Amino acid sequence: MEDPSGYEFFTPAEAIAYQEELRNRITIKELIKPIKTIAGADISYNKYSEILYAAIVMFKYPEMQVITTSTAISHTSFPYISGLLAFREVPALFIAWNNLYIKPDVLVLDGQGIAHERRTGIATHFGLLTNAVTIGSAKSRLAGKYQEPANSTFAESPMYDKDEQIGVALRSKKNCNPIYISPGHNISIPQSVDVIKNCIRGYRIPEPTRQAHLLVNKIRIEHGDNNTTQLGLFD
DNA sequence: GCGACAG
DNA sequence: ATCTTGTCGC
Numbered sequence: 001m002e003d004p005s006g007y008e009f010f011t012p013a014e015a016i017a018y019q020e021e022l023r024n025r026i027t028i029k030e031l032i033k034p035i036k037t038i039a040g041a042d043i044s045y046n047k048y049s050e051i052l053y054a055a056i057v058m059f060k061y062p063e064m065q066v067i068t069t070s071t072a073i074s075h076t077s078f079p080y081i082s083g084l085l086a087f088r089e090v091p092a093l094f095i096a097w098n099n100l101y102i103k104p105d106v107l108v109l110d111g112q113g114i115a116h117e118r119r120t121g122i123a124t125h126f127g128l129l130t131n132a133v134t135i136g137s138a139k140s141r142l143a144g145k146y147q148e149p150a151n152s153t154f155a156e157s158p159m160y161d162k163d164e165q166i167g168v169a170l171r172s173k174k175n176c177n178p179i180y181i182s183p184g185h186n187i188s189i190p191q192s193v194d195v196i197k198n199c200i201r202g203y204r205i206p207e208p209t210r211q212a213h214l215l216v217n218k219i220r221i222e223h224g225d226n227n228t229t230q231l232g233l234f235d
Numbered sequence: 236g237c238g239a240c241a242g
Numbered sequence: 243a244t245c246t247t248g249t250c251g252c
Binding site for chain 2: 085089
């Protein structure tokens with residue numbers, strides 16, 4: 001498994017070429033091993049800063065009680081480009097991951113898995129990098145067509161790219177927009193959806209990524225990185 | 236050519 | 243991604 005620390009020096013064209021390579025190594029299949037632990041990961045940063053904060057929160061599954069957490073502060077100059085999110089966020093997340101004493105049986109990331117034009121969303125990319133079992137849980141759609149799921153809790157609708165199913169639009173909470181679930185690596189689509197359903201605790205966002213989001217913002221504020229304005233540009 | 240476009 | 247209070251609706 002290689003080191004993602006050099007991603008910030010990739011050009012967008014190189015990043016896309018790398019995704020085309022990764023694509024050939026994706027494994028989507030039923031996970032046999034029982035899931036006893038699950039973790040959520042998230043990234044936070046200021047709009048005008050190249051400092052990234054990463055957090056992972058690990059839970060006992062399916063009880064969903066926190067076992068441990070890991071955080072990291074890192075830097076990147078790779079910009080946010082739709083479709084290339086992993087090249088911006090994976091390096092920081094990789095540090096937090098390596099700081100975990102024990103790895104979770106499943107990792108949920110905030111973003112797509114294979115529901116991506118080249119099947120290489122951040123969850124898939126990170127799964128291939130670490131050989132972890134990963135699931136993508138995104139708050140908005142990147143790729144794929146789907147019918148709007150019914151307005152009831154856990155209503156779901158498959159997402160397709162051409163004739164290939166790449167994920168599921170899941171109504172995790174009534175009267176809320178769906179979330180977009182897709183396997184990252186080493187797990188199937190139905191199993192990914194099942195696991196995410198078991199992680200819903202009354203909020204739209206599943207507990208693993210929801211708690212990771214709360215923690216990563218907490219450490220960012222504690223670090224003093226909470227400026228709301230871009231300083232010294234016009235006055 | 237035009238619209239869409241994870242975080 | 244982040245900033246940010248109240249407010250409308252189920």
